[in-house]
Amino acid sequence: DTEVTQTPKHLVMGMTNKKSLKCEQHMGHRAMYWYKQKAKKPPELMFVYSYEKLSINESVPSRFSPECPNSSLLNLHLHALQPEDSALYLCASSQGFRASGELFFGEGSRLTVL
């Protein structure tokens, strides 16, 4: 199993809503990532979890709250988002958090904030 599964694939929410994005992998990877990608742009790193601990927060606004309940799951809790937060949110995993590691990406959750 070499898949990273993300749900939901599409999400529309208002600025006052609370929603969550979910990511799951069963490859035994110990590093998991959230990226944000705007159209025609490269992915921008948001958060990295290594061995279920938050290793990197790229100065992401607190309206985005990551959670790693176990080594296979990664959530991104969303609250009071802005229209400019509309983007494709990609989850990725790798065997370990190191520069040589191949990232395995999910298909993404496309978020629209109204």
Next chain:
Amino acid sequence: AQSVTQPDIHITVSEGASLELRCNYSYGATPYLFWYVQSPGQGLQLLLKYFSGDTLVQGIKGFEAEFKRSQSSFNLRKPSVHWSDAAEYFCAVGEPGNTGKLIFGQGTTLQVKP
């Protein structure tokens, strides 16, 4: 700081023609080098990677890339393009001895003409 430049924002080639996508990096030593592909509405998939050794690396889907230290380049090539190769291509760099963060180039959009 390290950086990755993909000089070509958009490239159009005819099906069956050869392809070369350019990537230049800025880093003092030899970094870890990657090429990822993103089909429309999909996540990113690793095509190939270079860490050390033979400077010509083979990847999936018939792609290859050549590392040229003197030119700080890692160009992606394919001898005969298929219509299914139309996608966004990202070059990425990882720093040895540093965090697991990847630096992505801005991407090159490949269009394939029938």
